[in-house]
Amino acid sequence: MSIAAFPGSFDPFSAGHHDIAQRALRMFDRLVIAIGVNVEKKGLYTAEQRKAYIEALFAASDRVEVCTYEGLTVDFCKSIGATHIVRGLRNAADFSFEYAAAQANKAMLPDVDTVLLPAAPELAFVSSTLIRDVLKSGGDAAPLLSK
Amino acid sequence: MSIAAFPGSFDPFSAGHHDIAQRALRMFDRLVIAIGVNVEKKGLYTAEQRKAYIEALFAASDRVEVCTYEGLTVDFCKSIGATHIVRGLRNAADFSFEYAAAQANKAMLPDVDTVLLPAAPELAFVSSTLIRDVLKSGGDAAPLLSK
Amino acid sequence: MSIAAFPGSFDPFSAGHHDIAQRALRMFDRLVIAIGVNVEKKGLYTAEQRKAYIEALFAASDRVEVCTYEGLTVDFCKSIGATHIVRGLRNAADFSFEYAAAQANKAMLPDVDTVLLPAAPELAFVSSTLIRDVLKSGGDAAPLLSK
Amino acid sequence: MSIAAFPGSFDPFSAGHHDIAQRALRMFDRLVIAIGVNVEKKGLYTAEQRKAYIEALFAASDRVEVCTYEGLTVDFCKSIGATHIVRGLRNAADFSFEYAAAQANKAMLPDVDTVLLPAAPELAFVSSTLIRDVLKSGGDAAPLLSK
Amino acid sequence: MSIAAFPGSFDPFSAGHHDIAQRALRMFDRLVIAIGVNVEKKGLYTAEQRKAYIEALFAASDRVEVCTYEGLTVDFCKSIGATHIVRGLRNAADFSFEYAAAQANKAMLPDVDTVLLPAAPELAFVSSTLIRDVLKSGGDAAPLLSK
Amino acid sequence: MSIAAFPGSFDPFSAGHHDIAQRALRMFDRLVIAIGVNVEKKGLYTAEQRKAYIEALFAASDRVEVCTYEGLTVDFCKSIGATHIVRGLRNAADFSFEYAAAQANKAMLPDVDTVLLPAAPELAFVSSTLIRDVLKSGGDAAPLLSK
Numbered sequence: 001m002s003i004a005a006f007p008g009s010f011d012p013f014s015a016g017h018h019d020i021a022q023r024a025l026r027m028f029d030r031l032v033i034a035i036g037v038n039v040e041k042k043g044l045y046t047a048e049q050r051k052a053y054i055e056a057l058f059a060a061s062d063r064v065e066v067c068t069y070e071g072l073t074v075d076f077c078k079s080i081g082a083t084h085i086v087r088g089l090r091n092a093a094d095f096s097f098e099y100a101a102a103q104a105n106k107a108m109l110p111d112v113d114t115v116l117l118p119a120a121p122e123l124a125f126v127s128s129t130l131i132r133d134v135l136k137s138g139g140d141a142a143p144l145l146s147k
Numbered sequence: 148m149s150i151a152a153f154p155g156s157f158d159p160f161s162a163g164h165h166d167i168a169q170r171a172l173r174m175f176d177r178l179v180i181a182i183g184v185n186v187e188k189k190g191l192y193t194a195e196q197r198k199a200y201i202e203a204l205f206a207a208s209d210r211v212e213v214c215t216y217e218g219l220t221v222d223f224c225k226s227i228g229a230t231h232i233v234r235g236l237r238n239a240a241d242f243s244f245e246y247a248a249a250q251a252n253k254a255m256l257p258d259v260d261t262v263l264l265p266a267a268p269e270l271a272f273v274s275s276t277l278i279r280d281v282l283k284s285g286g287d288a289a290p291l292l293s294k
Numbered sequence: 295m296s297i298a299a300f301p302g303s304f305d306p307f308s309a310g311h312h313d314i315a316q317r318a319l320r321m322f323d324r325l326v327i328a329i330g331v332n333v334e335k336k337g338l339y340t341a342e343q344r345k346a347y348i349e350a351l352f353a354a355s356d357r358v359e360v361c362t363y364e365g366l367t368v369d370f371c372k373s374i375g376a377t378h379i380v381r382g383l384r385n386a387a388d389f390s391f392e393y394a395a396a397q398a399n400k401a402m403l404p405d406v407d408t409v410l411l412p413a414a415p416e417l418a419f420v421s422s423t424l425i426r427d428v429l430k431s432g433g434d435a436a437p438l439l440s441k
Numbered sequence: 442m443s444i445a446a447f448p449g450s451f452d453p454f455s456a457g458h459h460d461i462a463q464r465a466l467r468m469f470d471r472l473v474i475a476i477g478v479n480v481e482k483k484g485l486y487t488a489e490q491r492k493a494y495i496e497a498l499f500a501a502s503d504r505v506e507v508c509t510y511e512g513l514t515v516d517f518c519k520s521i522g523a524t525h526i527v528r529g530l531r532n533a534a535d536f537s538f539e540y541a542a543a544q545a546n547k548a549m550l551p552d553v554d555t556v557l558l559p560a561a562p563e564l565a566f567v568s569s570t571l572i573r574d575v576l577k578s579g580g581d582a583a584p585l586l587s588k
Numbered sequence: 589m590s591i592a593a594f595p596g597s598f599d600p601f602s603a604g605h606h607d608i609a610q611r612a613l614r615m616f617d618r619l620v621i622a623i624g625v626n627v628e629k630k631g632l633y634t635a636e637q638r639k640a641y642i643e644a645l646f647a648a649s650d651r652v653e654v655c656t657y658e659g660l661t662v663d664f665c666k667s668i669g670a671t672h673i674v675r676g677l678r679n680a681a682d683f684s685f686e687y688a689a690a691q692a693n694k695a696m697l698p699d700v701d702t703v704l705l706p707a708a709p710e711l712a713f714v715s716s717t718l719i720r721d722v723l724k725s726g727g728d729a730a731p732l733l734s735k
Numbered sequence: 736m737s738i739a740a741f742p743g744s745f746d747p748f749s750a751g752h753h754d755i756a757q758r759a760l761r762m763f764d765r766l767v768i769a770i771g772v773n774v775e776k777k778g779l780y781t782a783e784q785r786k787a788y789i790e791a792l793f794a795a796s797d798r799v800e801v802c803t804y805e806g807l808t809v810d811f812c813k814s815i816g817a818t819h820i821v822r823g824l825r826n827a828a829d830f831s832f833e834y835a836a837a838q839a840n841k842a843m844l845p846d847v848d849t850v851l852l853p854a855a856p857e858l859a860f861v862s863s864t865l866i867r868d869v870l871k872s873g874g875d876a877a878p879l880l881s882k
Contacts (some may be wrong), residue, residue, distance in 0.1 A: 027443065124251075149320075239828075365872035394860040420786075427513060431513045683824070702852075
């Protein structure tokens with residue numbers, strides 16, 4: 001059985017994240033959306049709020065689980081028996097970052113492979129940072145939150 | 148009439164910014180240099196100092212206006228009736244960032260188009276961060292501030 | 295009066311090229327679409343076919359002219375009195391190429407400035423090479439040719 | 442059932458390709474290694490030689506099939522009922538190319554998703570071009586051909 | 589006599605830094621490993637700890653010196669009579685940053701040239717940030733700290 | 736004694752190549768400018784013409800040698816006892832190519848290290864391809880050929 005971890009801050013979970021998760025579900029038996037919590041950094045939403053939001057989005061799928069974790073992604077992956085890590089790729093800057101992360105994770109946990117999904121072009125500009133900026137300015141973030 | 152917004156932090160306005168603004172003036176009827184103010188982040192110069200500095204640089208041109216704004220760039224653009232957003236491009240990392248910003252702005256404000264001007268090679272290394280570092284170290288930032 | 299040259303091989307002129315040209319028309323008084331002809335390289339379409347195709351697309355606009363040229367882009371620009379060169383940017387690889395071209399052109403013809411327009415995300419994958427591949431395979435290239 | 446197409450020229454199939462194929466086998470029920478044949482371009486090996494070589498490598502796996510095809514990758518994918526396309530990513534230049542290809546394929550065949558696997562760092566420099574250069578110079582290409 | 593400065597935060601000095609320093613020693617008569625101290629930013633290790641750690645690594649080489657400095661790298665280079673600055677390059681994002689830094693340093697100190705060494709592929713994912721994350725999570729950072 | 740090979744096609748040797756070679760001379764005891772000859776590809780200049788041109792440029796330096804070679808760069812490096820390979824870096828696209836080449840060469844010849852020199856910004860747009868285009872169009876290539 002294949003189990004993919006989809007790690008991120010998800011503050012908040014964007015339409016781009018949603019798209020990646022749905023596409024991952026077509027490839028893996030189980031998908032664990034893993035909300036990385038950095039206790040030193042206050043987010044816009046609490047980890048619990050993010051978890052509840054994502055769980056609601058995937059309420060219809062019993063193959064999706066939503067978790068929070070602290071510390072290294074590889075330690076979380078080990079704890080759930082993940083076989084893969086899945087991440088989205090929006091542009092060349094993302095690539096440099098994700099490639100290094102993939103190799104770091106492989107060095108620490110060789111049995112878990114990283115899979116990169118190219119962002120849908122109409123969602124490639126969407127980031128959690130952008131959504132937070134729109135929300136802070138009182139703008140309408142709805143089109144950035146769901147497809 | 149074409150009206151270009153040139154948004155940035157401009158803390159301070161560099162020789163590279165100056166070059167972009169002058170080239171934009173050759174393309175657009177009016178140029179609004181828009182100083183984005185982030186109330187959560189204390190800059191080296193106040194928004195008023197930055198504004199006064201840029202206004203002095205363009206005192207001779209009645210087609211240039213200098214403004215400060217808070218919040219989303221698209222909201223500012225709407226408020227001034229901008230037809231274009233102009234930004235400089237120094238390298239491939241800049242490109243990834245600016246491409247995402249251009250698409251985000253287009254999604255939120257479809258009638259305003261983004262125009263990217265490649266930095267002059269002799270100014271491509273100049274950034275406001277570098278100038279602040281030079282100033283903090285007591286160095287001579289003059290060649291980085293004006294062409 | 296501002297005159298922009300939009301140079302390329304345009305073999306064929308794609309939906310992406312069409313988008314760039316239309317956006318350039320919003321910025322410049324005149325737009326000269328300049329089909330670069332490389333006599334050493336046989337294209338899919340002749341220069342005349344490309345010219346006729348593009349002219350038909352812009353038949354309604356008297357501010358657009360379509361030309362063919364051989365040799366350096368800067369020499370063509372000089373011959374038509376261009377004030378700007380306009381080009382599309384689809385990705386980071388494009389950027390490296392276009393940045394070098396912009397600086398080369400500036401070194402040879404300092405008075406003509408290069409303006410880069412970020413490709414619309416839904417068209418960023420479109421290239422003349424792709425269209426030629428689709429046509430050779432008997433596929434339907436229509437969605438790649440016009441918006 | 443998931444069926445991944447792994448398309449390429451594979452002239453020859455490198456240690457890097459081998460690694461990608463083995464990792465793809467851990468994700469998909471079936472893997473079809475698809476040798477794209479360009480009749481206008483003479484390769485170092487014939488399509489039949491490449492096919493025989495790859496088949497020998499995967500003789501032990503009944504979930505792998507090796508095919509040759511002409512024309513568009515999407516047409517081949519449709520003919521075999523592929524659910525996914527898998528490709529390796531070695532560097533940022535690869536990314537720009539693969540991102541455009543992924544979007545082009547999605548535009549033409551929306552039901553087939555592209556999955557990108559980051560190259561193993563110790564194999565990221567390996568390319569078929571390099572192997573051909575080594576072979577032409579009488580060098581030892583063995584370490585580049587199998588892991 | 590050639591004197592290379594190898595500047596960085598080195599919080600901590602990684603296996604990647606170690607590799608770059610050893611390779612630099614094969615090119616330059618003297619190597620000065622220069623720990624840049626940012627008084628506004630609290631690191632994981634103090635400047636003294638970093639210095640002691642690096643000195644221990646190079647205790648056997650009398651051509652290596654370890655220093656701490658505040659302010660601009662160019663000012664430090666001038667103070668030690670450096671002829672070169674050496675830096676590692678891990679990926680395209682690094683390149684954009686290092687290229688700008690090299691040009692900035694050259695503009696301020698034309699006689700000192702920057703030399704970039706491509707990271708060993710098996711170490712290209714190693715960063716001080718990664719090591720700090722591993723240490724904070726109670727993981728084993730030893731393989732990231734020495735070759 | 737350090738011996739650097741500076742390999743390239745040099746068809747022709749540009750102002751950018753000249754700059755890299757002069758900077759390499761400040762780092763290495765000997766510099767061997769190595770003109771790679773591809774018998775399958777007719778250049779603008781013959782290998783002998785390129786060699787004579789470069790030799791004339793460095794006639795005053797007895798630490799420079801100019802050679803032609805066929806086949807793999809690593810085989811040439813071995814034949815001259817090179818300790819280093821030196822190459823220029825103009826942009827992020829160059830980096831992807833040069834990084835792969837450096838790792839390929841290291842895999843085949845571990846004792847020879849690759850050193851990358853960032854191009855001078857005012858020369859970063861110069862390429863042999865550009866110079867050939869200018870020459871074919873009857874333009875003045877002099878500023879591109881020497882500093």
